[in-house]
Amino acid sequence: MRYDFHMNDARTAPVIIGIAGGSGSGKTTVVRRLTASLGDAKVSVLEHDRYYRDRSDLRLEERAALNYDHPDSLETDLLVQHVKTLRSGEPIQAPQYDFARHNRLDTFDTVQPRTAIIVEGILIFADAPLRALMDVKVFVDADDDTRFIRRLQRDITERGRTVQSVIDQYLGSVKPMHLEFVEPSKRYADIIVPRGGHNDVAIEMLLTLARGLVARG
Ligand SMILES: Nc1ncnc2c1ncn2[C@@H]1O[C@H](COP(=O)(O)OP(=O)(O)O)[C@@H](O)[C@H]1O
Numbered sequence: 001m002r003y004d005f006h007m008n009d010a011r012t013a014p015v016i017i018g019i020a021g022g023s024g025s026g027k028t029t030v031v032r033r034l035t036a037s038l039g040d041a042k043v044s045v046l047e048h049d050r051y052y053r054d055r056s057d058l059r060l061e062e063r064a065a066l067n068y069d070h071p072d073s074l075e076t077d078l079l080v081q082h083v084k085t086l087r088s089g090e091p092i093q094a095p096q097y098d099f100a101r102h103n104r105l106d107t108f109d110t111v112q113p114r115t116a117i118i119v120e121g122i123l124i125f126a127d128a129p130l131r132a133l134m135d136v137k138v139f140v141d142a143d144d145d146t147r148f149i150r151r152l153q154r155d156i157t158e159r160g161r162t163v164q165s166v167i168d169q170y171l172g173s174v175k176p177m178h179l180e181f182v183e184p185s186k187r188y189a190d191i192i193v194p195r196g197g198h199n200d201v202a203i204e205m206l207l208t209l210a211r212g213l214v215a216r217g
Pocket residue numbers: 021022023024025026027028029030150154195196197198199
């Protein structure tokens with residue numbers, strides 16, 4: 001089978017795979033399965049979450065009250081530049097982000113250029129220049145109540161939140177921004193994975209596609 005997308009047959013550049021979907025939809029789970037299937041040595045992952053803007057100008061309480069689900073909360077230009085750098089075969093210094101403090105850390109992770117570059121995040125299809133870099137666009141879908149329950153559990157155990165703060169943030173910004181920006185961006189997907197990260201049939205098809213693309217790299 002031949003996959004054309006918008007790339008050249010004589011590909012030397014890495015294949016760039018975008019994994020989008022609402023918060024708690026199962027994106028990280030899909031990325032883990034892709035990485036396990038292709039092999040760590042062949043895959044670099046860039047999370048859009050790393051690129052939340054540095055807001056050291058604000059106090060912690062002020063930062064906690066910001067809307068983190070609007071595209072302007074992220075430094076997407078820098079992510080675009082980093083994807084281009086990786087595509088050209090050079091490593092990048094990816095920012096690290098602290099969800100408990102709502103701010104960038106002073107430290108970075110070196111990300112190496114590899115055969116496949118996975119870009120993951122809720123808003124990666126909402127940005128045209130970023131979208132244009134992707135060879136394959138996957139949207140991981142899940143019911144809103146399922147996503148909310150997963151987020152509640154995760155934000156309390158991993159991101160230092162209270163039940164009330166998760167509810168307030170969900171109703172105040174996560175849900176309205178999801179409806180305004182994330183859900184409409186699904187139209188750009190090449191593949192939609194229903195029922196989140198544990199949909200074995202859909203994920204197996206995605207893994208077969210990805211292995212084929214990487215083998216040609
Ligand atoms: N289909 C599923 N059924 C049950 N739990 C799931 C499913 N997909 C993901 N999860 C769990 O839900 C949580 C959120 O998934 P994750 O992949 O981190 O979402 P995202 O990266 O989109 O926010 C994780 O604890 C994960 O193990």
